[in-house]
């Protein structure tokens with residue numbers, strides 16, 4: 001079976017060696033030495049000054065919204081994983097969708113200003129598939145209208161934009177370390193900010209608000225990750241360069257084998273050092289997509305419709321029409337993409353796709 005992704009695992013002995021440190025210390029959570037070491041090593045690898053590792057990639061969105069959105073209107077993208085929208089609704093803020101750019105697939109910054117009202121407090125945009133939003137334009141709009149900017153960077157591990165980690169943009173940026181993502185701790189995630197004041201708030205918010213054992217800085221929840229999960233992250237670190245290189249190899253082979261006259265692939269924003277996190281293709285129509293998907297499934301190949309449906313169509317949201325996002329969502333398919341994917345399998349996949357677009 002070939003899935004859209006296959007979790008990269010380090011050799012078991014290597015995981016066990018790290019894991020044993022937590023075991024021997026009898027310290028398996030509450031920011032033990034493995035979490036601290038992982039944070040420090042990831043900071044150097046990613047090129048960020050501050051980060052907090054969390055239990056997943058959704059909690060940091062919820063924490064950032066709670067601190068910054070004030071239960072107002074949050075301008076957001078309809079083309080993302082459901083967590084982006086559900087975090088807003090969960091916080092009892094109001095999602096206000098702005099359609100996406102048809103080539104970059106990120107929020108269309110030229111349509112943001114017209115969506116701003118006196119209730120707008122924040123923008124929550126996704127660097128979808130690790131492709132940066134127009135961060136400069138969004139920053140200008142946010143400053144002019146006194147809005148906070150949160151980036152859902154779940155797909156952005158290792159992405160650089162104009163020489164800096166993509167996580168350095170926005171007031172707060174998040175990442176997911178879920179097993180399906182490029183770098184993972186099974187379940188896990190992170191939040192980033194350049195501001196010391198905001199870092200302090202994010203930090204205590206993910207730890208019940210604690211200020212020592214008996215005092216509290218403020219409201220908090222439990223967003224901590226365990227040592228058992230951090231051990232996975234540490235055991236994966238030596239393989240990061242290899243993971244990235246293999247992904248590029250898979251990507252290049254798809255580009256060579258696919259008939260790209262009738263298939264649109266994603267346009268990465270200029271100035272980006274990308275991470276090859278996904279291989280999305282836009283089929284000519286939903287019908288061709290469904291037909292190709294059926295044939296691939298018969299061969300036990302399971303691409304995924306990332307992201308479908310367009311989030312404005314989710315029943316508990318039921319937002320206004322977003323023509324570009326709905327059109328893209330109906331035609332986009334993410335092909336299997338992981339380091340161990342073999343060339344002959346990629347060629348089978350491309351054969352089926354190519355056959356279905358002519």
Ligand SMILES: *Cc1c(COP(=O)(O)O)cnc(C)c1O
Pocket residue numbers: 056057058059080081083084126152154155176177178187188189
């Ligand atoms: C995976 C993902 C999340 C959620 O991350 P978890 O670690 O699964 O909680 C949020 N946003 C986007 C865009 C994602 O792809």
